[in-house]
Amino acid sequence: MNWLVKENVCPGLFYGTPAQDGFLVRIRTPGGILEAQQGREIATLLDQWATTIQVTNRANLQIRGVQESPTLANFQTLQKLGLAASNPSIDHLRNIMGSPTAGIDSQELVDTRELIKELDNFIQNHPEIAALSPKFSIGIDGGGAVGIGTRSSVAWEHRYNEIQLSAIAVNNQQNQPNATSNLAFRLALGGDKQLEQTDILIAPENCLSVVAALVIVYLDYVQQNPSINGKKNRMKHLLKDWGVEKYLEQVNSQLNHPLEQTFSSRSWSPLEPTAQPYSYLGIHDQKQAELAYVGLPLRLGKLTADQLRGLGELSETFGSSQFRLTPWQTVILPDIPKEKVPDLLLKLASLGLSAGVGWDAVIVACAGKPGCGRSATATQIHGAILADYLQQVLPEYLGDRSTGNIPVNIHLTGCDKSCAQPSPAEITLLGTTIEQNGELIEGYKVYLGDGKQSLKSQIFTGEFAKIPSLIAKILTTLKVDSQQDE
Numbered sequence: 001m002n003w004l005v006k007e008n009v010c011p012g013l014f015y016g017t018p019a020q021d022g023f024l025v026r027i028r029t030p031g032g033i034l035e036a037q038q039g040r041e042i043a044t045l046l047d048q049w050a051t052t053i054q055v056t057n058r059a060n061l062q063i064r065g066v067q068e069s070p071t072l073a074n075f076q077t078l079q080k081l082g083l084a085a086s087n088p089s090i091d092h093l094r095n096i097m098g099s100p101t102a103g104i105d106s107q108e109l110v111d112t113r114e115l116i117k118e119l120d121n122f123i124q125n126h127p128e129i130a131a132l133s134p135k136f137s138i139g140i141d142g143g144g145a146v147g148i149g150t151r152s153s154v155a156w157e158h159r160y161n162e163i164q165l166s167a168i169a170v171n172n173q174q175n176q177p178n179a180t181s182n183l184a185f186r187l188a189l190g191g192d193k194q195l196e197q198t199d200i201l202i203a204p205e206n207c208l209s210v211v212a213a214l215v216i217v218y219l220d221y222v223q224q225n226p227s228i229n230g231k232k233n234r235m236k237h238l239l240k241d242w243g244v245e246k247y248l249e250q251v252n253s254q255l256n257h258p259l260e261q262t263f264s265s266r267s268w269s270p271l272e273p274t275a276q277p278y279s280y281l282g283i284h285d286q287k288q289a290e291l292a293y294v295g296l297p298l299r300l301g302k303l304t305a306d307q308l309r310g311l312g313e314l315s316e317t318f319g320s321s322q323f324r325l326t327p328w329q330t331v332i333l334p335d336i337p338k339e340k341v342p343d344l345l346l347k348l349a350s351l352g353l354s355a356g357v358g359w360d361a362v363i364v365a366c367a368g369k370p371g372c373g374r375s376a377t378a379t380q381i382h383g384a385i386l387a388d389y390l391q392q393v394l395p396e397y398l399g400d401r402s403t404g405n406i407p408v409n410i411h412l413t414g415c416d417k418s419c420a421q422p423s424p425a426e427i428t429l430l431g432t433t434i435e436q437n438g439e440l441i442e443g444y445k446v447y448l449g450d451g452k453q454s455l456k457s458q459i460f461t462g463e464f465a466k467i468p469s470l471i472a473k474i475l476t477t478l479k480v481d482s483q484q485d486e
């Protein structure tokens with residue numbers, strides 16, 4: 001099997017995307033769930049390739065700096081472990097995103113893991129889906145404490161999927177006495193960095209067929225409307241051309257159980273918004289009374305091979321031989337007997353991992369220089385320097401934030417494409433080139449966001465060296481303001 005190296009293709013495992021520091025490879029992990037054995041195999045690959053691995057903002061794994069093609073044996077091993085599609089043509093499609101605490105969250109309405117498996121199976125068995133843009137994406141939210149749907153009041157928690165199903169509680173009593181569940185999934189459609197809510201509620205047992213119909217019509221649209229710029233048309237183009245109503249009419253025509261007829265008369269109430277952006281970090285009780293899970297921040301989402309291997313081993317020793325990646329570039333170790341948590345924390349410390357909220361958890365950076373040719377700046381290096389600085393000068397700051405009211409998210413991006421975080425940030429550093437003493441040097445424009453727009457107001461342009469202290473001042477002011485508001 002040859003590596004399908006192509007320019008301008010979203011990276012997958014079979015499509016290594018050339019970057020300045022080597023090839024970029026992505027491994028899909030539907031729902032972000034990794035078995036210990038899978039983690040071990042990826043760590044072995046990392047040993048061979050001697051590169052960096054990062055959890056992405058879709059909760060999959062991205063390996064940078066790969067210098068040589070994976071071997072046929074590598075591909076076969078990863079396929080056997082369920083880490084590579086049996087059909088390479090669909091492997092580069094986006095990971096299915098799910099609530100990272102599915103099945104362990106005492107507040108969740110439904111455990112979404114089975115549905116995610118079914119949907120992934122559907123994708124694996126329908127190679128025609130490869131005709132969609134690689135940005136085709138599905139998100140499933142189980143309605144628990146850690147949401148990936150549209151219900152969060154915290155802007156940066158939003159994750160934009162082209163098809164988003166979010167569990168909600170519904171009232172069947174009056175209108176649908178024969179309905180089988182008090183639960184439904186509300187459909188939202190992802191447009192241009194935003195989600196368009198619909199009034200469509202889907203019974204859990206119909207999710208697969210509805211998603212299949214949404215995909216068929218989307219495929220029809222893409223085939224009827226080839227793009228003019230060489231890139232495939234996306235859901236945002238479909239929604240712009242047709243609007244939601246026409247799209248759903250076409251979807252209805254594909255279904256035996258038309259959407260409107262089944263659910264329009266049911267009443268439903270939205271869930272309380274998720275209030276705590278870091279609520280999954282640290283140690284938490286699971287819905288299984290005797291068990292706990294541990295949420296671990298990672299510096300800029302990065303893991304070493306030893307940490308990856310170690311997480312697998314600790315999950316075997318203390319938990320259920322499984323760990324989870326989150327869309328916030330962090331890791332969760334589930335199913336730990338409560339009495340074993342202190343021992344686990346000691347072992348994690350020896351891997352350089354600790355539970356709790358630090359500045360590493362709130363700073364996001366794209367690949368930047370030297371990995372990405374479009375980048376004006378070394379965002380990863382600057383992100384790490386900024387995290388260290390804030391940890392030193394504002395060590396207590398996030399302690400307050402973990403309880404809630406003003407979440408802080410800092411995003412460093414090497415260009416305005418914002419690959420690392422499409423959702424709004426409170427503070428954004430946008431890489432640029434500036435003139436200083438007649439010379440062109442690297443710098444940043446610093447923006448404050450307003451919860452809807454990241455780049456709402458520009459407050460500074462200049463070299464990075466001046467930015468950490470500037471941000472510390474801004475954060476201190478924000479904190480004072482929020483205390484005065486209380």
Ligand code: SF4
Pocket residue numbers: 366367368372373374375376413414415416417418419420
């Ligand atoms: S945001 Fe721009 S600079 Fe950063 S990785 Fe994406 S394309 Fe490259």
